[in-house]
Amino acid sequence: MNIRKHGLSIGIERVGSDFFLSFKAIGKLTHEDYEIITPMIDSALTGIRTPKIKALIDATELEGWELRAAWDDFKLGLKYGAEFDKVAIFGNKNWPKITEKIGSWFITGEVKYFENQEDALDWLDK
Numbered sequence: 001m002n003i004r005k006h007g008l009s010i011g012i013e014r015v016g017s018d019f020f021l022s023f024k025a026i027g028k029l030t031h032e033d034y035e036i037i038t039p040m041i042d043s044a045l046t047g048i049r050t051p052k053i054k055a056l057i058d059a060t061e062l063e064g065w066e067l068r069a070a071w072d073d074f075k076l077g078l079k080y081g082a083e084f085d086k087v088a089i090f091g092n093k094n095w096p097k098i099t100e101k102i103g104s105w106f107i108t109g110e111v112k113y114f115e116n117q118e119d120a121l122d123w124l125d126k
Contacts, residue, residue: 006030006063008037010044020054020124021045025062034072045080052085052109054124058117059091077107085109088120 006027012020021044029037045053065073084107092115114120 004028007033010037010040012044020056022056022058024058027061028063029065029069029073031066031068031072034069034076038072038076041076041080045083053083054085055087056117056120056124057087057089059089059093062091062093081107086124087111088114088124090114090117090120 004027006029008026008029009024011022086109087107089111090113112120112123114123
């Protein structure tokens with residue numbers, strides 16, 4: 001039996017004195033994932049009291065998106081892009097670097113790709 005995990009976990013983490021959203025994407029995201037993810041993101045962002053949000057995206061296990069899921073992700077970027085101050089993406093594949101470039105089109109803050117979590121956290125903390 002071959003079970004393939006996919007989805008997105010969301011959390012609010014603290015590093016030093018800063019609070020920020022963290023996302024961990026796993027597998028190939030589907031439209032059905034976004035039907036579950038979107039209300040969770042809405043809820044998480046509603047609870048943030050700072051004017052700008054810092055986010056950490058762990059893409060080490062992300063394999064990509066189905067076409068309709070990519071559209072869902074695009075719509076989320078349009079909806080919340082102005083709320084983000086910094087977005088750090090870390091992973092071990094080439095495509096997150098492309099995501100960094102595309103994400104910067106929809107997010108008013110800075111978007112940067114890192115090879116490891118520690119460097120990403122250091123950048124967010126500055």
